[in-house]
Amino acid sequence: GVSLLDDLARRDFTVNAIALDLDKGQVVDPYKGQxxxxxxxxRAVGNPTERFQEDALRMLRAIRLGAQLGFSIEQKTxxxxxxxxxxxxxxxxxxxxxxxxxxxxxxxPREALLHMKHTGLLKHVLPDLESGIGVEQxxxxxxxxxxxxxxxxxxAADKNWSLEVRLAALFHDIGKPMSRRRSEVTGEYTF
Numbered sequence: 283g284v285s286l287l288d289d290l291a292r293r294d295f296t297v298n299a300i301a302l303d304l305d306k307g308q309v310v311d312p313y314k315g316q317x318x319x320x321x322x323x324x325r326a327v328g329n330p331t332e333r334f335q336e337d338a339l340r341m342l343r344a345i346r347l348g349a350q351l352g353f354s355i356e357q358k359t360x361x362x363x364x365x366x367x368x369x370x371x372x373x374x375x376x377x378x379x380x381x382x383x384x385x386x387x388x389x390x391p392r393e394a395l396l397h398m399k400h401t402g403l404l405k406h407v408l409p410d411l412e413s414g415i416g417v418e419q420x421x422x423x424x425x426x427x428x429x430x431x432x433x434x435x436x437x438a439a440d441k442n443w444s445l446e447v448r449l450a451a452l453f454h455d456i457g458k459p460m461s462r463r464r465s466e467v468t469g470e471y472t473f
Contacts, residue, residue, distance in 0.1 A: 286310060294333055294340045295347070295359075296325045322353045330362035338369035341403060342381040349385055349394035360401070367402035382407055386448050392436035399428075411452070413459040420470045427458045 286301055287310070293299040296315035303310050313327050324344050326333045334341050341363050348355055355363075370378065385394045395411070398404035404412050414427030423430055434451035443451075458473045465472050 287312060291327060292336070293327050294337075294343065296327055299327050318356075322351070323356055324348055324353050324359060325356035326359045326362065330359045331366060334362055334366040334369060338366065338373050339377050339381060341366060341370065341401075342378065342385070342398075342407070345394045345397050345401075345403065346381055346385040346388060348397065349388035349390040352390065355397070360397075363397075363401040363403060367406060370403060370406035378407055383445060386435070386439075386452070387445055389439060390436075391439050391448070391452075392432045395432055395435070410456050414456065417459045417462065418471065419458070420472070427455055431455060 286303065290299040290301060290310065290312060296313040296318045298315070299311075299313045300315040301310045302308075309316070313325075318325050324347055326340075326344075344355055344359065344363065347353060385391055388394060395404065395408075398407060399412065399415065411428065411431065414431060417427040419425070419427060419430065425433060431452055431454070434454065435448055438448040438451040455473075461473045462471050463473075464470070
């Protein structure tokens with residue numbers, strides 16, 4: 283932007299639209315980002331749809347920042363994630379990968395992936411993972427394939443394990459939905 287206020291108006295979230303005016307020695311916070319920081323709330327600057335249309339990666343960034351910082355996402359911003367999820371199709375795979383890695387390495391990756399599921403972002407990021415939603419397993423498992431994978435990932439995060447271990451936890455049963463069969467003998471699912 284031409285001015286400081288123009289620049290702040292183009293930022294993604296209010297918590298990132300705070301500046302220090304060195305000439306005046308004062309904080310410039312036109313979107314109440316300090317209050318949102320205090321409340322641990324992510325809110326888009328202005329119209330969330332406009333912010334996401336400017337750069338659709340901001341939707342994944344909202345999910346990631348929430349998982350990384352333990353912030354919740356303001357309702358209108360969250361609704362705009364669902365309404366604009368299709369815009370991720372225009373974002374390079376490399377940018378999506380980089381944001382996904384940061385999300386998986388956050389303290390709360392399970393919650394982040396659940397947000398991706400609920401907003402429709404997951405099918406643009408990890409479509410094979412989505413195929414495990416609602417897929418029951420045999421008596422050895424209490425969770426569906428999808429929930430089992432998310433719990434495994436969160437366990438790895440809770441242990442502060444490496445990216446490679448977290449990815450292994452997330453993907454270790456990803457092929458189950460395609461290979462699931464019901465045993466004619468026991469009536470249980472096999473994979």
